[in-house]
Amino acid sequence: MQKTFVLDTSVLLHDPRSLYAFGDNLIIIPAVVIEEIDTKKNLLDIIGRNAREVARELDHLREQNSLSKGVRLENGGTLKVELNHKSFSHVAEWFNEVNNDNRILAVTLNLQLENENKGIQNMVVLVSKDAIMRIKADSLGIESQDYLHDKIEYTYETYVGYKEYRVSSTLIDQFYEKGYLDYHYFDDIGLLSNQFLILKGEDSPNKSAVGRFDKLTGKIKALVFGENSYWGIKGRNAEQRMALEVLLNDDIKLVTLTGKAGTGKTLLSLAAGLYKTNDERIYKKLLITKPVIPVGRDIGYLPGDKNEKLRPWVQPIYDNLELLLGTKSFTKLEDTLVGMNRIEIEALTYIRGRSVPNQFIIIDEAQNLTRHEVKTIITRVGEGSKIVLMGDTEQIDHPYLDSECNGLTYIINKFKEENLSAHVTFRKVERSSLAQLAADIL
Template identity: 50%
Template structure:
């Protein structure tokens, strides 16, 4: 039986395609949501862009009929902008009828009374879902772009072989693989012996062949990997044929430092790329500092400070690391840019690092990855368990979505890092707190 889905504003601002994501059911956009979208359209960030996109799509749909009466959607469903059930008398007792969320609850109650269909509020707002539950209304999150974070692709697997097969791997510098276990492209494998527990090897799956690591002992811009996951990460970072790399790990696992070291190696030493572009979302942890004075570079400095810290560590042997970094920025070899200014650009022949990518929505990740031009490599790093975005979580953020979508592609590679290497204090905090 068809259902009625009432969309909250944050769902449409998170993903404008949500209008078409409910198959052959009735999709209701409350009039209050149209007002909220109108309030957001002047913003210059991703939310403002999505607000304008939703408005344009609804305006285009007017050609198909009156929105208040309902129009047919391409997927067989129906879309309607609902004006009814906004009377103050319909508002549940104790709730302020002037608040947009309460008007959505009022609408849901009215539709449930007059319709035999199941009425479901779809929202990314935890408190609205809680209030709906208290009032006996069905409410759920928007699931179309969610992945199961606990089952997220790790990029690494173990494989137990007979000692003869491991010996063949050593002697032949690799091993053809047509066994029952199917590996993803660029997936890493820890080979272990069934007969001898001390016998093992690290390799990577490329084209139905298990290859030994090419950069296992590499020292990249003064950084040497300290565990096997870091070795796997550098293997992907230093391989120009892997153009999209995703590194997931909790604080202190070295994902950002490794990516910066590889970028410096590729741009300054190997001249494989003409510029190293580093970007990260401008989303505060805790209270926002508000508008900052100064030039664009001065405004960006607080947001990019973690990048500066890592760069100063990489240039620690220089007389003045800060001057060296400023010189690279002045010459354009190194560029630190906010994601706000990435849209519309075409970026060829560059090494791109997007740090803290867990604070990006799937649409924002798409907007960034489609900027990649010919000969460019892009690296995403982040920790899905440390999200500052109000409407994202470990399962719905753009980084985990990207990992899951690209795991079968030859141009992409992924590694999840587990072991903290920053310090014993940092590892203790990440593990216990």
């Protein structure tokens, strides 16, 4: 049975290609959605880009026929811009404010009532990224759903970058003696490339070991870098040691780190970056950046030059650099950074169009990136560079992203089987006992 899907503005601004994601069904775009997209087209962020992309797609489709009459799509569906069914009478009793959301609800409800009056067996579904819109639709008896087309099946249980396995104490002793174990001991658990294995003794619970699966050699290898200290920083737990192992391995070009605040993602990445650029000179520069997404109300325009405007957004990075470099004031930190001439803190806005060769690149708060943005960033990575993306997928500030459809989650799942990449999920907070308690119970 064919369905009618009414698309909310949030869906189109999240994914301009959503027009083609509903098979051979009828796709309805209320006229008010076109108006809302028009108000977003001049924005300079990803929302503005998507608004312009939607406008181009609709402009291309209208060449076939009037959008108000309906246009056939390549996948067999039909797209229509709805100009009628805008009566507010059925919605006003419960939601009497005449705003754009309620106008979209009115169109959806009127289409549904018309089908019922005509005896047409056609389910009308409102698709929205806005949870409040879905709640309001449900209260009106309208079928509603989130836009699921680009969601990744990702949970902490499916892929965290490591697995635990109980073995005999003899095998653990053999691992320490040889520095590796052949994969045939563990081929039944299906390890991915660069996935870690935490070995626990069956007969001796206190005996354990951590190894990394090297798919090219077919061996579980002992940690080479993770047990050492770098710029005064050493892994305090197994997850941090695993992270250092992949951060300092030059053969692994893409590293993703996820975990709650205070687990050490940024500090470990900076320590590894400083060691690789300043001590070993493997990379010419340490490039640090993050998306500029405000938490809560935007503070507006900031005074000063580019560096002064950027500083409030990257203050957590400066805090970690002060600890690593042993400086006690921002002025001394700036002097140290200028003297080293190997660290660049940049706004993510300026990375488009660049080619970044021979650099150790750190992208903080990557959970606030869209799939398109993260693709843009990784395709900027030049020859001889390494990129680290990290963040907490439970703390997303972008209005149209969630834990299952953000750039960081997307990259983790797309690259988890590649030899050039590795992932580690942090569970233990090391900032303080209070921070660990807050992360667990709040």
